[in-house]
Each structure stands twice: as structure tokens, then as C-alpha cells.
Amino acid sequence: MSPTWPALLRVAGLIGGVPAAALLLLLAAGADPAAVGVGLLATALAALILARAWLGTLAGLEADLRAAAEGRVVPPHEPLLPAAARVAESAARLTRSLAAREAELSRLRRADAAIVEALPDPLLVLAEDGRVLRANAAARRFFGTSPGEGPEGRTADTAAFLRHPRIAGAVDRALAQGTPQSAEAVLPVPVARDLSTQVIPLDPPLADGGRLLVVLADRTQARAAERMRADFVANASHELRTPLASIIGFVETLRGPAAGDVEASTRFLAIIADQADRMRRLIEDLLGLSRIEMTEHQAPQGEARLDALARDEAAAMAPILATRNVTLQMDLAPATAVPADPGQLAQVLRNLLENAVRHGREGGTVQLSVRTLAAPEGGLAPGVLLRVADDGPGIAREHIPRLTERFYRVDAGRARNAGGTGLGLAIVKHIVGHHRGQLLIDSTVGQGTVMRVWLPGR
Ligand SMILES: Nc1ncnc2c1ncn2[C@@H]1O[C@H](COP(=O)(O)OP(=O)(O)OP(=O)(O)O)[C@@H](O)[C@H]1O
Ligand SMILES: [Mg+2]
Known part of the structure; x- marks a missing residue:
């Protein structure tokens, strides 16, 4: 920005005023007017040049400082007056350090926002x-x-x-x-x-x-887990307390009123043995469940062929099939071996077959099939599919999501009479999870239930 003429003349007047006055005094004292005229002209010219240089340099510095205050970077330039160079240099350095600090601040602000965001x-x-x-x-x-x-x-x-x-x-x-x-x-x-x-x-x-x-x-999930743990302890002790109370009651009867009554003793002892067996099964199931939970995060070590396992388990079911007069139809195609814990898969088969027989129709039919899925099918990736289907009363839709909860029984009284504790499907679900597989439950009330277990291949 170039200085205005009035400002230039004022400053030039200040600079050249004294020498001009001296020249005028010399003229009054009789000096050569031509020489004095040349001196005055030279003084005015020099004063104007100096004033221009001063004002220009000051205006430049002012512009630099204003730019620094606004956070703009000033390109380096040579001031008109050499003496002002150091001031200009300091102003430039100030500008740079202010700009650097501003950049640092905005970086910190961004980092701060990013941390909060993440x-x-x-x-x-x-x-x-x-x-x-x-x-x-x-x-x-x-x-x-x-x-x-x-x-x-x-x-x-x-x-x-x-x-x-x-x-x-x-x-x-x-x-x-x-x-x-x-x-x-x-x-x-x-x-x-x-x-x-x-x-x-x-x-x-x-x-x-x-x-x-x-x-x-x-905290929704944590609270739900806390509640589930509390429910589990309450349920487990309730399930154990019922047969225990019955055992204690019969023992007291045998020692008191029924002492010496051989016929009553035989009957009561059979009930006691039954109840003790029920407690044993419950404790075994609970221990089994916690063992499976402990290893659930590791992949299964061995491998198993599901068709061979199914054949063995089906053979072992003969006695309970006979008591319920149930026909078992098998369709066991040779299946590829899958990474698995054979003992655990046998438990899955046992639980599903037992459910189909005990909760299915008396005198009904249970189908058991195993086949290999070579290609993806019905939303399932290649693997091995086990299917257990019955033609029993089925399970109402609202109960299905809860079947795998521990101690969950659709009709507690009937299921208990069927000898169940409600842990079977919880165990199945954990075992299937351990094998990175899927348990699929489909049921139609009045028609029957289909339980499928899909296991991934190698
Ligand atoms: N095939 C089925 N048909 C009808 N209801 C079934 C069938 N399978 C399971 N259920 C219902 O689901 C409930 C839970 O089954 P689960 O196997 O977990 O327990 P359970 O058979 O009662 O006892 P457990 O298996 O521990 O001896 C059963 O009580 C029963 O009400
Ligand atoms: Mg069961």
C-alpha cells in the first residue's frame, strides 16, 4: 500500500524543514540565490525520497503484522529501509510461529474430537x-x-x-x-x-x-446374565430339592409307620431308587453342561462320522422305543467325517432321539437321517446335516426360542413325568455351538417337530 500525498508531504516537511530553514537564512544573509535554490530543491527531493522510504517500510510492516494476527503466512520480502530488515524478519518469525501454534491447536482439537467419536x-x-x-x-x-x-x-x-x-x-x-x-x-x-x-x-x-x-x-446384557445366573441357581436347587424331599419323606416313613411292612418297603425303596437316579442324572447333566461351557471356545480336537454315530445311538434306543411303542425310520447316507468330539455328538443324538420318543406320540414314528451337503442348501453352507423328526403334538411357536434355556419345559408337569429335567436341549445347543454348527427347530402343533443340526465340514 503506497502512502498518501498529505502524509508524504507532512513527513517530508519534518525531515527537510530544518535544512530548508537553514538555506533560507543563508539566502537572507546574502548567499547566492541560485545556489540556495539548487540546495532547496535537493533538500526537498531527498526529504520526499526518505519520507517515501519510511512510510513504505512502516506500511509493509503493518501489513505483515496484520496478516500474522489473522493467521495468514506472509511471504518474505526485502523492506525499503535496510534498518527495518531485522524488524521485518522478527515479524515474519512471529507470523510463522503463530501459524504453527494455530495448526497444532486445530490438530489437537481434531484429535480430541476423533477420540470422543471413537x-x-x-x-x-x-x-x-x-x-x-x-x-x-x-x-x-x-x-x-x-x-x-x-x-x-x-x-x-x-x-x-x-x-x-x-x-x-x-x-x-x-x-x-x-x-x-x-x-x-x-x-x-x-x-x-x-x-x-x-x-x-x-x-x-x-x-x-x-x-x-x-x-x-x-448394562442390559450384564443384568440379564446376572438374572440368568440367579435363576439357574434357584432352578438347580429346586430341581434337586424335590427328589431329595421325597427320598427323606420315604426314609422317614420306612423307619416309622411302615417299619416291618415288607410290601410297603419294596414299593417305597423303588421310589427312593427312582428319585436318587433322577438326582444323579441331574447332577451329571449339570456337570456335563459346565464341562462343555469350559471348552466351548476351543475348536473340537477329534473327528467323527455322524452316520456311524447315529447308527450306534439308534441301536441303544431300542428299550425306550419299545416302552413307547415307537417305530424308528433311519436314512443314514455315508457322511463325510467332520471335526468333532464324538462323545459330545453322541450326546446330541441321544438327547434329540430321546425327546422325539418321549415328547412325541406314543405309538408314533420317528425319522432319523444324516446326509452330507456338498453345496450350500436352504441357507446352510456345505457340511453335514442331522435330522430328527417326530409326528407328536409339536411345540407352540412362542416356546421355540426358549427351548434351549436351562430347565425350560413346555409343560413342566408332563415333561417331568416323562423323566426330563429340561437340560437336554441346553446341552445340545452348547455342544453345537462348540462345533461351530447350528441347531434349527421347526414344529407345527398337532403335526410334529423337526430338529436339525448342521455341522461345518473341514
Ligand atoms: N420332539 C419334541 N416334541 C415336543 N416337545 C418337545 C420335543 N423336544 C423337546 N420338547 C419340549 O422341550 C422341552 C425341553 O427339552 P429338553 O430336552 O431340554 O428337556 P427335557 O427333555 O424335558 O429334559 P432332559 O432332556 O433334560 O431329560 C421339553 O420339556 C419338551 O416340553
Ligand atoms: Mg430332552
């Missing part, structure tokens, strides 16, 4: 007035907000969450007391979720005005 737990940043300023990816997933909906992530779900009396209370306390607060809340919609929430006040606030961090932990 944290696995849902996290919200709230303003002083409770507005949602930011929601990380986990929070957007949790509250079902797409990134396109803006940084607020404010959907009906987020709003409902923040309105929950416990959460709102924790937010108010965190703001009032300036200390972290926690709150437990159950969000009923869209599915019931058990949340553990931490509200952390930020002092000083974040650059975007964020005053509160709200961190959520979804």
Missing part, C-alpha cells in the same frame, strides 16, 4: 442449558440417530433419555455441585434398556461451550 461407550456433550452439542458414533447408534441429523443427535430418544427424572436430576446436581454424578435408569422404549450413566461437569468448558459430559454404559 470411544466405544455412548457419549453426549451438553451445553450449560442442557442442549446436546455433540453425540459420538456410539451414542448416535444407541439413540438411532444418523450422522446426517447434525451434531446434536437430538432425536426423540435422546430427549426422552435426558428427561428421565434420574438423568435430569444427575445433570442438575453435576451443574450445581461441580462434581461427577452417576445415575441408573431403565429406558422403556424402543426396547427396555438398563443404563448406567455418569455425568461429568467440565470446568473450564470445552471450546464449543460443552459444560457436561454424559457417558452411558448399557
Whole structure:
């Protein structure tokens, strides 16, 4: 930017004023007017050149500093006055260091945002007035907000969450007391979720005005697991207590009122043996289940041919087939060997066959088939498929998802009379999981049940 003429003349006047006055005094004292005229002209010219150089240099420095303040990088240039070079150099260095610091700051801010975004737990940043300023990816997933909906992530779900009396209370306390607060809340919609929430006040606030961090932990699954464990202990002790109470009762009867009664003793002893056997089976099943669970994460070591195993197990079923008058139809194509624990697969076969016979129709037919799937079929990858089907009463649709829960029986009274404890399918499911296979249950009430086990090939 070039200096304006009035400014140039003012500065030139300051520089050349004194020598010009001296020349005029010389003229008054009788000096040669021509020489004085030349001197005055030279003085004016020099003053103008100096003023131009000074003002130009100062204007350049000012522009450099303004650029630095605005965060722009100034290209290096030579000032008009050599003495100003060092000042210009310092200004340039200041500009560079300011720019570097600005870049570092924005990098830190980006890193900060990236960390918040990538944290696995849902996290919200709230303003002083409770507005949602930011929601990380986990929070957007949790509250079902797409990134396109803006940084607020404010959907009906987020709003409902923040309105929950416990959460709102924790937010108010965190703001009032300036200390972290926690709150437990159950969000009923869209599915019931058990949340553990931490509200952390930020002092000083974040650059975007964020005053509160709200961190959520979804405890739904952990709570469900806790409940399941508690249920399991309650169920197991209940199942053991019933036959135990019956044994104790009969022993007391045998020692008291029935002492010496041979006929009663024989009958009661048979019941006692039955109940003791029931307890033994239950304990074996429970131990088996925990053994399978312990090895569930490792792939099975040996290998097995499912058709051969099925033939052996079917032969062993003869006595119970006879008691229920059930016909067994077998279709066992030679199957390829699959990586498997043969003992565990035998247990799967036993459980499925026993279920088909005991929960199926008395005098009915049970089909047992094994075949190799060479190509993908009906959503199943190549492998080996075992199928056990009966023509019994079937299982109502609402019970099917729960059949593999421990101790789950569709009709507890009837199943118990059939000798079941409700652990069979839980064991099957764990064994199939251990083999990285699938258990598929299909049933039509009044027509029968089809249980299929798919196992992956090598
Ligand atoms: N083929 C089937 N037809 C009808 N209902 C069945 C069939 N298989 C299983 N069920 C139902 O599923 C329930 C759970 O089966 P599961 O094998 O887990 O237990 P269980 O047979 O009662 O006892 P366990 O196998 O431990 O001796 C059974 O109680 C029965 O109600
Ligand atoms: Mg069973």
C-alpha cells in the first residue's frame, strides 16, 4: 500500500524543514540565490525520497503484522529501509510461529474430537442449558440417530433419555455441585434398556461451550446374565430339592409307620431308587453342561462320522422305543467325517432321539437321517446335516426360542413325568455351538417337530 500525498508531504516537511530553514537564512544573509535554490530543491527531493522510504517500510510492516494476527503466512520480502530488515524478519518469525501454534491447536482439537467419536461407550456433550452439542458414533447408534441429523443427535430418544427424572436430576446436581454424578435408569422404549450413566461437569468448558459430559454404559446384557445366573441357581436347587424331599419323606416313613411292612418297603425303596437316579442324572447333566461351557471356545480336537454315530445311538434306543411303542425310520447316507468330539455328538443324538420318543406320540414314528451337503442348501453352507423328526403334538411357536434355556419345559408337569429335567436341549445347543454348527427347530402343533443340526465340514 503506497502512502498518501498529505502524509508524504507532512513527513517530508519534518525531515527537510530544518535544512530548508537553514538555506533560507543563508539566502537572507546574502548567499547566492541560485545556489540556495539548487540546495532547496535537493533538500526537498531527498526529504520526499526518505519520507517515501519510511512510510513504505512502516506500511509493509503493518501489513505483515496484520496478516500474522489473522493467521495468514506472509511471504518474505526485502523492506525499503535496510534498518527495518531485522524488524521485518522478527515479524515474519512471529507470523510463522503463530501459524504453527494455530495448526497444532486445530490438530489437537481434531484429535480430541476423533477420540470422543471413537470411544466405544455412548457419549453426549451438553451445553450449560442442557442442549446436546455433540453425540459420538456410539451414542448416535444407541439413540438411532444418523450422522446426517447434525451434531446434536437430538432425536426423540435422546430427549426422552435426558428427561428421565434420574438423568435430569444427575445433570442438575453435576451443574450445581461441580462434581461427577452417576445415575441408573431403565429406558422403556424402543426396547427396555438398563443404563448406567455418569455425568461429568467440565470446568473450564470445552471450546464449543460443552459444560457436561454424559457417558452411558448399557448394562442390559450384564443384568440379564446376572438374572440368568440367579435363576439357574434357584432352578438347580429346586430341581434337586424335590427328589431329595421325597427320598427323606420315604426314609422317614420306612423307619416309622411302615417299619416291618415288607410290601410297603419294596414299593417305597423303588421310589427312593427312582428319585436318587433322577438326582444323579441331574447332577451329571449339570456337570456335563459346565464341562462343555469350559471348552466351548476351543475348536473340537477329534473327528467323527455322524452316520456311524447315529447308527450306534439308534441301536441303544431300542428299550425306550419299545416302552413307547415307537417305530424308528433311519436314512443314514455315508457322511463325510467332520471335526468333532464324538462323545459330545453322541450326546446330541441321544438327547434329540430321546425327546422325539418321549415328547412325541406314543405309538408314533420317528425319522432319523444324516446326509452330507456338498453345496450350500436352504441357507446352510456345505457340511453335514442331522435330522430328527417326530409326528407328536409339536411345540407352540412362542416356546421355540426358549427351548434351549436351562430347565425350560413346555409343560413342566408332563415333561417331568416323562423323566426330563429340561437340560437336554441346553446341552445340545452348547455342544453345537462348540462345533461351530447350528441347531434349527421347526414344529407345527398337532403335526410334529423337526430338529436339525448342521455341522461345518473341514
Ligand atoms: N420332539 C419334541 N416334541 C415336543 N416337545 C418337545 C420335543 N423336544 C423337546 N420338547 C419340549 O422341550 C422341552 C425341553 O427339552 P429338553 O430336552 O431340554 O428337556 P427335557 O427333555 O424335558 O429334559 P432332559 O432332556 O433334560 O431329560 C421339553 O420339556 C419338551 O416340553
Ligand atoms: Mg430332552
